[in-house]
Amino acid sequence: MAACLVSTAVLLAAAPARAQVVVVDTAHTLYHEAPTRTNMTVYTPGVDLSVNPAQWLTIRGGYEADIVSGASVAVKAGPAYAAVNPGADVISTASVNDLRHSPRGAITLRKGDVAYTAQYTYGTENDYKSHSIFVSAKTEAYEHNTQFELSYARNFDRVCDRTQAVNDRPPRFRALENSDACFADSDPLRTRHTLSIDGLQAGWTQAWTPTFATQLAYTAQILDGFQSNPYRSVILAQGLKAQEHHPENRARQAVALRANLYIRPIKVAVRIGARVYRDTWDITSGTGDIEIEKYLFEGFRVAARGRYYKQTGASFWSDDYTGGNAPLGPKGQYWTGDREVSPFSSIGLGLRLTYGIQPAKGRIIGLMTGLKVGVAADAIQFSYDEYTLGGVPITNARAYILGANLSASF
Amino acid sequence: MRNRQLLILVTLLCVAPLASCVTVKPQQRAVLADPIMQFDGDPQSAAQLRHAIDNREGSYGGGGVSGGGCGCN
Numbered sequence: 001m002a003a004c005l006v007s008t009a010v011l012l013a014a015a016p017a018r019a020q021v022v023v024v025d026t027a028h029t030l031y032h033e034a035p036t037r038t039n040m041t042v043y044t045p046g047v048d049l050s051v052n053p054a055q056w057l058t059i060r061g062g063y064e065a066d067i068v069s070g071a072s073v074a075v076k077a078g079p080a081y082a083a084v085n086p087g088a089d090v091i092s093t094a095s096v097n098d099l100r101h102s103p104r105g106a107i108t109l110r111k112g113d114v115a116y117t118a119q120y121t122y123g124t125e126n127d128y129k130s131h132s133i134f135v136s137a138k139t140e141a142y143e144h145n146t147q148f149e150l151s152y153a154r155n156f157d158r159v160c161d162r163t164q165a166v167n168d169r170p171p172r173f174r175a176l177e178n179s180d181a182c183f184a185d186s187d188p189l190r191t192r193h194t195l196s197i198d199g200l201q202a203g204w205t206q207a208w209t210p211t212f213a214t215q216l217a218y219t220a221q222i223l224d225g226f227q228s229n230p231y232r233s234v235i236l237a238q239g240l241k242a243q244e245h246h247p248e249n250r251a252r253q254a255v256a257l258r259a260n261l262y263i264r265p266i267k268v269a270v271r272i273g274a275r276v277y278r279d280t281w282d283i284t285s286g287t288g289d290i291e292i293e294k295y296l297f298e299g300f301r302v303a304a305r306g307r308y309y310k311q312t313g314a315s316f317w318s319d320d321y322t323g324g325n326a327p328l329g330p331k332g333q334y335w336t337g338d339r340e341v342s343p344f345s346s347i348g349l350g351l352r353l354t355y356g357i358q359p360a361k362g363r364i365i366g367l368m369t370g371l372k373v374g375v376a377a378d379a380i381q382f383s384y385d386e387y388t389l390g391g392v393p394i395t396n397a398r399a400y401i402l403g404a405n406l407s408a409s410f
Numbered sequence: 411m412r413n414r415q416l417l418i419l420v421t422l423l424c425v426a427p428l429a430s431c432v433t434v435k436p437q438q439r440a441v442l443a444d445p446i447m448q449f450d451g452d453p454q455s456a457a458q459l460r461h462a463i464d465n466r467e468g469s470y471g472g473g474g475v476s477g478g479g480c481g482c483n
Contacts, residue, residue: 029458210438219471256472
């Protein structure tokens with residue numbers, strides 16, 4: 001796929017009669033974490049090819065994958081259950097291996113100061129299929145000092161699950177054992193649920209001075225459908241293990257403000273961002289981040305970044321649904337073993353190096369009008385307030401993210 | 411809660427027109443147009459990093475508005 005895109009780019013660039021600009025972007029991310037008893041490694045390669053056959057038109061195609069392997073919690077229990085079952089290993093894990101393919105295509109039309117974009121993305125993996133459409137309109141105002149952007153996205157997703165017994169209710173539901181034959185209609189033990197996601201985003205980017213700009217973004221998202229992990233079970237009572245059961249509806253909102261300031265005397269760009277988030281599962285979060293970037297020599301930039309994140313838990317979160325003192329105990333009609341909806345905070349630190357060249361005349365190795373390469377490394381330390389594995393706190397939840405990207409213009 | 415949202419909306423409506431008072435002339439945009447001042451300089455790698463982080467948090471959104479510090483792309 002990547003070779004096909006690159007060769008197409010070279011062929012298009014080699015046609016001198018057409019005033020085309022072709023850009024090939026490729027980005028690769030490696031995520032790894034290995035907290036107590038589990039581990040997860042995800043490699044995400046991606047490539048995009050964009051072509052400008054005319055000034056008013058950009059056509060873009062791309063492909064991304066997620067190659068996932070590791071082990072995750074299959075049965076979650078808390079400290080109260082572990083205390084009445086001494087000696088028993090109340091937590092079980094299961095290996096996870098999956099491959100997600102995601103091709104995409106987009107078109108952007110420009111008229112004056114307005115640009116309209118439409119994109120389609122398809123995602124497929126053993127247990128999940130997704131069709132996503134995205135449309136956006138962007139305009140500039142006040143002598144190009146102001147940009148407004150409005151976008152809408154809609155996902156039509158299908159999630160695999162185990163077929164449950166007709167008379168069983170959620171506390172009796174059993175978890176999906178594996179992803180075999182998930183989308184083969186012939187298997188009576190497999191069923192599919194729908195999940196629709198509507199997302200709206202509005203953005204306002206403003207240049208205030210020759211060295212200071214801000215960006216304000218508002219995001220709203222409504223999810224309707226199956227949102228649990230079908231493979232995970234939660235112990236609800238002595239002898240009662242049930243598939244994770246999340247609410248089917250969720251409305252999410254986030255507001256983010258980012259500011260870019262260039263400090264001329266020391267030739268450093270400082271980016272500061274803040275985000276607040278709230279949803280109908282009662283999760284509230286705040287995020288603050290800062291990035292400092294500087295040219296070390298022409299075209300070569302180095303950036304250091306830091307991020308702090310803190311969230312409250314979902315209203316139905318409990319580390320143990322079988323009992324115990326508050327905040328343990330049952331929480332109504334839903335249950336989860338998902339640490340991402342538990343209260344926690346995280347601190348991230350990262351470094352990014354970028355080198356870009358764009359010769360004023362001529363081409364790089366006779367072919368490219370511009371070239372940019374970048375590498376990044378980030379580490380995130382998670383601190384879980386309540387989440388445990390059978391009463392054992394997770395103190396070594398540390399994620400490492402490595403990234404590399406290359407962009408070539410022809 | 412609804413009053414607070416209304417207050418934020420009214421504040422935004424009052425602040426937004428201030429943008430019309432700002433004039434950064436084209437010849438003053440050299441710094442704003444530099445890659446170092448772009449909000450999403452590498453959109454694809456930024457999206458992948460966001461994807462990795464979103465999958466570990468209960469939150470979502472507020473990022474990914476394309477464009478940069480300069481109204482010239």
